[in-house]
Amino acid sequence: MKNKAITPRNEDFAKWYTDVVRAAKLADYSNVKGCVILEPNGYAIWEKIQSVLDKMFKETGHQNVYLPLLIPESLLSKEGELVEGFAPECAWVTQGGNNTLDERLAIRPTSETLFSDYYSSKVKSYRDLPKLYNQWCNVLRWEKETRPFLRTREFLWQEGHTLHETEKEAREETLRMLKIYEKFFKEYLAIPVITGQKTEKEKFAGAEVTYTCEALMYNGVALQSGTSHYFGQKFSKAYDVKFLNRNNEWEYAYQTSWGVSTRMIGGLIMVHSDENGLVLPPKIAPRQVVIVPINQDEQEIVDLANEYCKKLNDSGISAFIDRTEKSPGFKFAEHEVNGIPVRIEIGKRDLLNGQVTLAKRDTRERIVVDIKCDIVEKVKLLLDEIQNNLYNRALERRNELTYETDDIDEIKKIMDTKPGFVRAHWCGDEACELKMKEIRGMKSRCITEEQVGENDKCVVCGKKAKHMVIWGIQY
């Protein structure tokens, strides 16, 4: 049985993706070009992501704030690289009420400028440091081609912006947050990510160093899923963020920023989902268990459904009963499309045999258990199993699609047949990076920290290699 609303994944991956987004009611197109509507099922995933990450941020000493949506052009322009990178992507407010404004205001594409401006008025002494701030908000970038979650003009994200007394502390913060993202991807989203440094060409506009979490989608395309930037004193110099240090001298403060967005939901879909719709790791699924009483006119069945539901919710598992009047088959398909990790079916015949049936969304296995079993224990086990299985399956797939070769012709062949991550040496020259782009738009994903051998050569020019780099086609 397959879901007819969903194009087979191997037939047309792009269409499969949008079919899943629509069928699972995650997002819908709007009449506002390039912007989508996050529907209840999609927004609930974002709320779950927020609650987990927010806790992680707070546990590491960060505080939430909220800065304005609009940035005056003169303020945005103070740091040259940033404005150069982002100005072509800004939406500009030029009229307020009935008046034309004296100065254009950009809708924030990112908020380094506002945080820097704010910090410059707040920080006077090393005693005021560090500032460990984060904000959850919407941002806007005037993209041309858009796809739900992956690239939309407006999207939701968090942006952490921190300010430090020393370079060392700021660099540590940059890596600390990268590790938090990596942990979150692994333990909650069940997505293995490769972390590393971006090349000069690929780093964030204005950053000294950009670290990235790179995930590989089912179809072998890479998704940049989270970034953490070390800015050094660049923004502090542009926005005059200085403090009296412990030697009573003025010094520019050291800054970082880091962010993840609703794009992660796109990654979740493209790593785990299948022909039957959404598949969600239990730890991030807003609803973990659905109970389907097959015969709703049987009091015994209704009672058991209620009992299970209460027990599960009391133990912290998010369960609900489907009391609608649709047919069981229809319900099963619907909950599969929506990616509910575990389904409990309670039918008349089962009941006579003293049994109920549990179904796992990931493998679609059905397991018959004793009606008197400890249902909470059973479900917990299944949820753990699913969580682990999804991670292992994604890791296996990634390993299967990770190649190592310094032969450019082989890379071309790989990218034409079964693309993925390619590990290949690089001399450090931007010209060679650009040359790689000719292979289906491949880009460096990140630089690994691996030692490079004396005889290793750049995959493009054949000169002495500087780094082992992960390459891939990207979203």
Added chain:
Amino acid sequence: MKNKAITPRNEDFAKWYTDVVRAAKLADYSNVKGCVILEPNGYAIWEKIQSVLDKMFKETGHQNVYLPLLIPESLLSKEGELVEGFAPECAWVTQGGNNTLDERLAIRPTSETLFSDYYSSKVKSYRDLPKLYNQWCNVLRWEKETRPFLRTREFLWQEGHTLHETEKEAREETLRMLKIYEKFFKEYLAIPVITGQKTEKEKFAGAEVTYTCEALMYNGVALQSGTSHYFGQKFSKAYDVKFLNRNNEWEYAYQTSWGVSTRMIGGLIMVHSDENGLVLPPKIAPRQVVIVPINQDEQEIVDLANEYCKKLNDSGISAFIDRTEKSPGFKFAEHEVNGIPVRIEIGKRDLLNGQVTLAKRDTRERIVVDIKCDIVEKVKLLLDEIQNNLYNRALERRNELTYETDDIDEIKKIMDTKPGFVRAHWCGDEACELKMKEIRGMKSRCITEEQVGENDKCVVCGKKAKHMVIWGIQY
């Protein structure tokens, strides 16, 4: 002892207000005109408000969604009254990237238009109803004069938008949400509000009926603190939101919307705070208890502080230890300014006497308790006491400042000396409402449901009265 950074409340209320906002580090001005920065202490209150209200909304069956920030002018213009009401307050995006747009896009001042447009594509049958959606987001209104929390160009809020099969159901929803707001104001913010219907002149652009929660500030000025609107079929007709009803006929759906915003934080300040800074109801205070170890080099004191802190947090009370190296007096003043409801002081002398001191922020009373007491129980009691005291104090103040008279000269006198809510009869004529405005800009706050006597006369024109109305000066 009084806080020198804060202007006395009775000397200059407006200055006192901004002093409290700044001293308690709730918000700061930004270099973006009309927009403020919500600092950690201010944003934490908003997070607390969100978590409580969000739970209330979800318990009554509402789901969260997210709709776009930008609204094309043509879409905004479909409902005449709404666009007339809001167009003069819109900020307009006219450029995207390097291009001039064919059509201006408004930054949402409110989202009835987008929800209606979305519903029109989603709803086909009565089976698709009701839709009970809410979103937490930023909105923008091009205000001329702005004050932190009370009126800023950009602010944060929630806007519920629901769609129903029948007029009855929609009207019930409108009132249900009004009641939820009223309960929240009373039980969490410790603010008594008067609820009632707005007059035709004061209702929301596009609404058939607007209900409001009106709070009275310490200085006798009214604050409209939350509204709930019944739209009937007005937006459904403008945006073609129709469904096949149970008789298989096309019918326009019935709509509501309701919202509260960061403005509530302004209300919190102006109802409860004092010359020493912020006063927060414990149920909405992000940090409820601060523990100040007076002598931090005494291990016994540090141990006790840790023990108390753990016990309190384990029991769900949010407590923290002030380990900074400032003087105790400085710390006390700082925590008072920040509105931490309960302070626990642990000093050497106290300890020798087997005692610790608790201080209540609302009355600034200090209570000495046995060191071996059940600290959780003691603190819980104090928090309850403070919560109740704040509500009762606010209620008393409001009652003291609520007048009833149909003598307009008396009203003038009241408004010039000790303003507040005035209960006075009204004939229902807009001209009389406008006449009242001549008294320090007074406006009708809401219409009460009270029976009007045969002989009751309009406070302005002396003709037969239709309603008992609450009047007041407003923010």
